[in-house]
Amino acid sequence: xFDLVQKTLRAMHGILPHKAFWLLLWPVAMCMSIRQLGRxxxxxxxxxxSPLGSRLADSGSLRLLKMLFGRVRLKLTDLDYLWADRIRxxxxxxxxxxxxxxxDSVRHSANRPVILLTLHFGPDYVxxxxxxxxxxxxxxxxxxxxxxxxAYRSRYREIRxxxxxLSDVPYFFETGNASAMQDHLEAGRVLLIDMDSGxxxxxxxxxxxxxxxxxxxxxxxxxxITGAILIPCLITAEPYFRFSxxxxxxxxxxxxxxxxxxxxxxxxxxxxxxxxxxxxxxxITFALLRNLTQDHA
Numbered sequence: 001x002f003d004l005v006q007k008t009l010r011a012m013h014g015i016l017p018h019k020a021f022w023l024l025l026w027p028v029a030m031c032m033s034i035r036q037l038g039r040x041x042x043x044x045x046x047x048x049x050s051p052l053g054s055r056l057a058d059s060g061s062l063r064l065l066k067m068l069f070g071r072v073r074l075k076l077t078d079l080d081y082l083w084a085d086r087i088r089x090x091x092x093x094x095x096x097x098x099x100x101x102x103x104d105s106v107r108h109s110a111n112r113p114v115i116l117l118t119l120h121f122g123p124d125y126v127x128x129x130x131x132x133x134x135x136x137x138x139x140x141x142x143x144x145x146x147x148x149x150x151a152y153r154s155r156y157r158e159i160r161x162x163x164x165x166l167s168d169v170p171y172f173f174e175t176g177n178a179s180a181m182q183d184h185l186e187a188g189r190v191l192l193i194d195m196d197s198g199x200x201x202x203x204x205x206x207x208x209x210x211x212x213x214x215x216x217x218x219x220x221x222x223x224x225i226t227g228a229i230l231i232p233c234l235i236t237a238e239p240y241f242r243f244s245x246x247x248x249x250x251x252x253x254x255x256x257x258x259x260x261x262x263x264x265x266x267x268x269x270x271x272x273x274x275x276x277x278x279x280x281x282x283x284i285t286f287a288l289l290r291n292l293t294q295d296h297a
Contacts, residue, residue, distance in 0.1 A: 022240045025076060033071040041071060042289050047281050051211050051294035055278045070282030073237040077123035102231040102247025106136060106190055113185040113228040115219050116192045117248075117269055118235075120287035122280065126243055127235040128171075128192055137169045138190040141181065178222070185226040192233075193219045195269065196291040202256075205293060206266040208274055212293035215266050223253035230265070232272040236280050248272035 013021050033041075044067060047056060106114050116138075118124050131138040169189065173181050175197075185191055197203075197216040205212050223230050232248035251268055254261035277284060 019240050022076065026072060029072045029075040030068075033068065033075045041282070042284060042286060046289070047284065050289055051292045052274075052277060052281070052284075055209070055211060055274070056281050067282040070237070070280065073239060074123060074283055076241065077126055077237050077243070101250055102233065103245075105229055105231060105250050106131070106247070109136065109190045110188040113188055113226055114190045115185070115223050115228045115230050116190060116233040117195050117219055117230055118192050118233055119196050119273065120194055120285045121234055121277070122236050122283035123243065124192075124194075124235060127233070127245065130235075130243065130245070131190065132166055132169075132171075135166070136190055137166055137187075138192060139170045139173055139184055140192040141173050141175055141194070143175050181222060182226055185222070185228050191222075191228075193222075195219065195232075196288050204262055204266045206263060206270045207293070207295040208267070208270055210295045211274060212295050213270050213273065214291040214293060215269065217256060217262060217266075220253050220262060220265060221256045224255055228253065230269075232269045234273065234276050236276065236283060246272075246276050 012024075016024065042050070047053060105112070106116070116127075118127065125140075128138055128140045170180070170184065173184070173191075181191060193216075195215045196213060197218075202217045202221075203214050204217050205214050207213075220230065222228070230251040230253055232251075234246045236244045236246070238244055248269070249272075251265055254265045256262060
């Protein structure tokens with residue numbers, strides 16, 4: 001049944017104009033977004049009550065319709081796995097990526113490896129698909145069992161990877177497989193790691209204007225060992241299956257024994273994240289919300 005749905009949607013996508021196909025699926029995505037409210041994604045009230053609430057209210061980002069339409073856009077990106085082999089086409093061109101020092105470092109990772117510091121936010125899996133479609137040898141770190149959960153998406157990824165000559169580049173590394181991650185980076189590649197990892201034993205908690213984020217220091221340590229550059233990076237959903245990538249400025253990895261340098265690095269990373277979170281609260285997940293903290297000092 002699932003295979004039939006995949007084939008039907010791909011056939012429709014090949015026949016209908018791109019925007020017409022997106023609009024056709026919009027009512028279905030609306031129903032699914034409402035159904036998942038409060039389970040996969042925080043409700044408006046939960047966001048208001050979160051440490052980020054005051055900044056969201058000030059920005060006007062908590063308007064109900066704006067949040068609902070944003071969730072629908074985000075839900076429609078779930079279909080990305082159906083055309084991972086087509087994401088290189090103009091219909092899926094990513095904006096806000098090309099005029100950035102961060103993007104320039106990613107494109108030249110063969111000269112120096114890159115760790116992209118992401119969050120459990122927005123359509124983060126699309127970022128990996130898009131990077132690989134551009135010929136960037138990128139992989140992502142995920143929890144145990146991620147290979148099994150993603151197995152059904154592998155067919156179209158393989159088509160894309162063959163066309164981009166990336167068949168020999170791993171797609172995922174399980175959390176804790178540090179030696180494989182190190183080998184990947186030392187080969188001049190790109191690694192995506194979520195910073196909001198509540199399970200990490202080593203964390204730092206930077207804050208700006210009373211809003212904090214519990215971050216893992218593991219990516220900083222890995223970058224210091226391998227000589228990789230750190231780049232904070234988030235992706236947000238746009239209408240018609242388009243996306244915006246927000247690259248931050250490249251950051252040199254601190255020595256983990258230098259506490260002040262680690263805290264300064266974390267502060268710079270957070271300064272990149274906060275404006276994007278405030279503009280796109282509908283893309284904040286429960287996993288990220290649990291790691292936001294309030295500084296009452």
